[in-house]
Amino acid sequence: EPEVTQTPSHQVTQMGQEVILRCVPISNHLYFYWYRQILGQKVEFLVSFYNNEISEKSEIFDDQFSVERPDGSNFTLKIRSTKLEDSAMYFCASLGDPSTDTQYFGPGTRLTVL
């Protein structure tokens, strides 16, 4: 069964460093998403992406964040200058046919900012 994959599974970085989290959505899916889950808190929407542009973003998704689909398979989330509070699990999701209404989630990348 097709699945969303994410790399790395765990990323440790120093405050102020740039990180890039990578996702490979299910092939032929057209809608892509990033969510995050701070330890012990709820899963929060960050951004949605369709047709090579951001369709919606949350208040969390400020100028420090960016997303990109650099080729036909990868979908990346970049944090330019990480803060301690960026430590969280980041989930990528993708959706194919909107009529199916199902976003498929990857296993997540745990980001630890020291």
Added chain:
Amino acid sequence: AQSVTQLGSHVSVSEGALVLLRCNYSSSVPPYLFWYVQYPNQGLQLLLKYTSAATLVKGINGFEAEFKKSETSFHLTKPSAHMSDAAEYFCAVSGSGGYNKLIFGAGTRLAVHP
């Protein structure tokens, strides 16, 4: 605006007992409702979804949920708990159309004891 409230951050049941996880939603548009399960160190897996068809929705692993508009609820049930059901369960809402962002509840951690 949309929101989800999950009553009970922790629920503990005996193996073979009824599982009832509560979810109430708020939505200004006809909602799409979802239950996702997260096993330890894994991503989010869709259990079931309501998308304005039948109000009683059956999902995987013997779970089902009933959409009650009058009560703005979408509670998750399973007649007989199994040890393997121990996990965290998230209720989520989105606007009509699967491409919309998911708004998650805080989650309910289900423990199943012998």
